[in-house]
């Protein structure tokens with residue numbers, strides 16, 4: 482077959498895809514209406530996070546902060562608590578800045594034009610396209626990893642998924658075929674197809690795919706080769722020793738420095754590098770921390786995008802509450818302080834009862 486005969490006309494996908502979406506779309510909390518605020522919150526939460534994990538966060542967030550005004554005014558500590566466990570905390574800090582900008586520059590009304598939406602902190606081309614199309618039905622593509630994968634498979638485009646030229650060209654191809662009347666549905670249909678049928682891991686469910694009839698990768702059996710994978714950079718390993726300083730029913734926490742990873746969130750005191758219990762005895766004495774015993778309580782790993790933390794945890798039973806730290810009960814920590822997922826792994830151990838500690842020993 483010569484190249485011109487082989488060229489896929491993406492226009493042919495519009496009708497079958499819209500029809501499939503109408504009959505198969507999942508019921509998701511952010512799809513109850515097309516309020517731009519809800520679309521925005523869900524799209525930001527869904528970056529790097531699975532749909533099932535996002536659902537309870539979304540409901541809780543919208544209940545507490547139902548509109549732009551409430552987000553613009555919420556205290557930072559409470560905002561971080563609402564986001565606790567979702568990770569990538571700069572996302573929610575930028576949301577607050579964007580909400581303040583909407584209040585200051587757009588009279589508190591979510592802007593409609595793509596350029597205005599794109600001018601808000603933390604909103605890139607994908608999110609601006611998603612909001613413009615889903616909330617305001619404008620024919621503007623929103624190209625994320627799911628959409629790239631679908632189009633690369635349909636057209637057997639062999640460029641690497643991370644290649645910015647690929648994203649630009651897919652955006653342009655889609656812009657030409659966007660249905661004016663159903664722009665929002667088309668955006669969501671493409672995302673949905675990538676999320677539940679043309680899946681990234683394992684085999685795509687081509688037998689259930691509404692655009693199988695025009696898919697080049699399906700006909701050649703080459704689905705899993707698209708998009709081409711970029712060579713992964715090895716993650717940087719950081720080793721840490723985490724101190725669970727306990728005194729009666731309280732545990733010590735401190736605030737992370739501004740400007741770095743997980744800035745401004747709370748953490749259990751920790752040291753760079755791995756230490757033995759014996760070495761910790763000396764270090765704790767130098768820190769003037771009065772303690773009775775130190776118990777090793779296991780290793781944990783936490784993976785960020787480019788860094789991996791390998792952590793050793795030690796329970797330290799203190800005689801007094803050192804003033805270097807903030808001391809909190811289990812209830813206070815759960816209710817009022819945002820503790821990143823990397824440290825959540827130690828929370829249960831920090832508040833273990835005596836029997837459990839004996840088991841650790």
Ligand code: SF4
Pocket residue numbers: 631634635678679680685686687690691692693696697698699704
């Ligand atoms: Fe993806 Fe298969 Fe559909 Fe092609 S036929 S778009 S590979 S699910």
